[in-house]
Amino acid sequence: MIERRLGLTAAGVAVVVLGAAGWAIGRLLESRGVFLLVYGGIVALVVSWLLGQRRPALSASRSTPPPRVRPGRRVEVEVELTARRRVSTVVVEDELDERLGQSSRFPVAVLPGGRSVRHTYGFVPQARGVFRVGPLVAEWSDPFGLTRRRVTLVEPQEVIVHPRVERVTDRITTREWEDPPVRPPVLKPWPTGFEFYGLRDYVPGDDPRRIVWRAVGRYDRYLVRESEQGITDRVNILLDTDARRHSPGTPSETFELAVSVAASLAVHHLDNGFGLNLDLNSERLAGPLRGRTQHVRLLDQLAVVDTERAPLSQALERLLIDPMRHAHNVVVTPEIDPVAARRIRLLRSQGVAVLLVLTVWDDTEPATLHRAGLLGCNLVQVSAGSSMRQVFEHVVGVTGVRR
Numbered sequence: 001m002i003e004r005r006l007g008l009t010a011a012g013v014a015v016v017v018l019g020a021a022g023w024a025i026g027r028l029l030e031s032r033g034v035f036l037l038v039y040g041g042i043v044a045l046v047v048s049w050l051l052g053q054r055r056p057a058l059s060a061s062r063s064t065p066p067p068r069v070r071p072g073r074r075v076e077v078e079v080e081l082t083a084r085r086r087v088s089t090v091v092v093e094d095e096l097d098e099r100l101g102q103s104s105r106f107p108v109a110v111l112p113g114g115r116s117v118r119h120t121y122g123f124v125p126q127a128r129g130v131f132r133v134g135p136l137v138a139e140w141s142d143p144f145g146l147t148r149r150r151v152t153l154v155e156p157q158e159v160i161v162h163p164r165v166e167r168v169t170d171r172i173t174t175r176e177w178e179d180p181p182v183r184p185p186v187l188k189p190w191p192t193g194f195e196f197y198g199l200r201d202y203v204p205g206d207d208p209r210r211i212v213w214r215a216v217g218r219y220d221r222y223l224v225r226e227s228e229q230g231i232t233d234r235v236n237i238l239l240d241t242d243a244r245r246h247s248p249g250t251p252s253e254t255f256e257l258a259v260s261v262a263a264s265l266a267v268h269h270l271d272n273g274f275g276l277n278l279d280l281n282s283e284r285l286a287g288p289l290r291g292r293t294q295h296v297r298l299l300d301q302l303a304v305v306d307t308e309r310a311p312l313s314q315a316l317e318r319l320l321i322d323p324m325r326h327a328h329n330v331v332v333t334p335e336i337d338p339v340a341a342r343r344i345r346l347l348r349s350q351g352v353a354v355l356l357v358l359t360v361w362d363d364t365e366p367a368t369l370h371r372a373g374l375l376g377c378n379l380v381q382v383s384a385g386s387s388m389r390q391v392f393e394h395v396v397g398v399t400g401v402r403r
Contacts, residue, residue, distance in 0.1 A: 012048070012146035015041050048146035057084035057113070058138055060153035062094065065133050068160045068296065069125060075159070076122045077104075079136060085113040091139045092153070096123060097131040100159075125161040127251060128259065128303045132156040162299040163256075163263040166388040170265055170330070170355065199223040234275045234288075234326065237262050238315045240333035241280045243307035247334070247361050254334040255307055257359040257384055261332050263302050264388055265357075270294055274328075278302075279318070281310035316343035319352075332357045335368045336375075344375050357382060 008016070019041045026034035063078040079094060093105040101123035111117055125131070134156030141148050199215060202222035215223040239262045246252040262278065269276050270292055277287030278298065286301050312333055319329065320343065331344070331354060344354055354377040358368070361383065372379055382391050 009141060009145055009148050011144075012045065012148075015045055015146060019045075044144060045146055048142040048144045051142040051144075053149070055149075055151055056087045056090050056138055056140055058082070058087055058090065058111075058153065059084065060092070060136055060138075062134065062136055062154045062157070065157060065159055067158070068162060068300070070162055071126055071128065071164050072124060074122050074124045076120060077133065079104075079119045079121075079154075080116055081108065081111065081119075081153075082116045083111040083113050087111045087113075089140060092119070092136065093139065094121070094134060094136045095156075096133060099127050099129065100125050100131050100133070125159070128161050128163045128256070130304055131159050131161065133159055160300055160303050163302050164260045165267050165299075166260070166264045168261075168264045168268050168388050168392045170268060170328075170392060199225060233273075234277075234328070235265075235269045236277045236279065236319065236327045236329045237265055238279050238312070238319070238329065238331045238333075239285070239305070240312045240315075240331070240335075241282070241305065241308045242311050243309060245312070245333065245335040245337075246307060247363070252307065253384055254359045254361050257382060258332045258334065258357075259302055259305060261357055261359065261382055261388065263299060265330055265332075266298055266302075267295060270298070279315050280305065280308070281312055281315045282308055311339070312337075313339045313343050316340060316347070319343075320347060320350075328353060328355070330355045330357060332359065334359045334361070335365065336372045338371070341371050341375060344377065348375070348377060353377070355380065359383070 019038050022034055022038040022041070025031070026038060059082045061080050063076075065075050065077055069075055077094065079092070081092060087108065088110045090108045090111075091105065092108060093103055095103045104119070104121035106119050108117065134154055135152045136154035137150050137152050139148060139150045199212060200223065202211060202224050207224075210224040212223050212225055239258060240246075241255075243252075243255075246255040246258075266276055266278060266289075270289060273291065275287075276289045276294075276298075278285045278289075278301075279287075285305065286298050289298060312331070316331075329347070329352060333340070333356075336344075336356070336358075344356070347354055354375075356372055356375065356377050357380045358364075358372055360369075360381050369381075380391055382388060
């Protein structure tokens with residue numbers, strides 16, 4: 001790195017060090033011969049620097065990488081170099097962020113004027129984030145090998161790596177009381193629901209389109225179709241970003257898993273046409289969103305989200321004062337502390353449904369699992385390497401397991 005800043009090779013740095021030492025020895029011994037050697041080294045270094053000033057007559061282009069990619073997808077990049085006149089002994093490097101992979105470096109021994117050469121390389125991103133591909137630089141040295149010059153041929157390009165998204169199943173419901181006609185204290189926006197429950201007598205105010213005319217002929221009275229208690233068309237996902245609760249390390253294992261869970265759930269609900277809000281501990285990250293067209297916008301924001309110092313209880317308090325509580329709420333966190341547990345109990349006492357997703361790891365405290373189990377809400381435990389689809393198909397609830 002020091003050599004690159006000085007524009008010198010290792011041999012050039014050695015000449016500078018030996019010249020300084022020779023100057024000191026020449027002063028000490030008052031030797032003219034030593035001074036002549038030092039002057040000769042200085043002249044050689046200056047001549048090398050002047051010869052290395054000539055820029056290679058190269059033009060370059062890089063194929064445009066996709067602006068957004070999924071983790072694990074291989075990205076191919078092609079670099080083309082064209083020489084305006086004869087070029088020799090040049091090294092070309094396309095720099096990559098270390099999280100994308102190793103920079104591609106290839107030599108050009110001789111390239112006649114008017115000729116082109118192509119070089120193809122690839123990388124496989126494994127971590128989410130916003131990264132730069134490039135710059136593409138050319139590096140050359142003087143005939144004595146004492147100096148090194150670099151010039152940028154192509155500016156860097158930005159690549160956004162989205163969080164890992166898996167297929168999950170999450171049944172939208174805000175029913176806290178499963179047996180009609182008992183209703184929760186907060187009415188739902190779709191009070192008729194989607195699933196058939198039974199037939200009842202017609203009362204004034206019912207929609208005539210819900211009358212079952214076959215039943216009228218059989219029982220000689222007006223009967224209307226009654227569906228199960230309604231579901232909501234609004235989903236709130238709370239992503240715990242408290243760095244103190246997640247596993248240590250960069251990146252944090254539990255935090256990356258939590259981001260992947262939030263992204264998978266968000267994509268699932270947007271595909272189903274539900275309205276979606278995504279909240280961090282300190283603020284709302286995205287929303288309201290609706291429809292598949294919002295995938296890119298949401299995943300772009302999740303690609304750059306990072307941990308912070310705000311507690312999960314801060315996001316739960318915003319949920320408590322939300323005037324529209326008829327929502328399906330998902331809390332994704334690695335740990336439930338006593339303060340957050342009290343907030344969730346208060347939400348449930350007001351008829352608000354909560355699905356709790358715990359991102360567990362090897363050092364997850366047993367008290368967290370015990371505390372989460374006592375909350376009485378549906379609970380999902382996700383660990384690194386597990387299949388989210390299989391885990392979400394078996395949601396552990398108050399009364400057991402439901403599919």
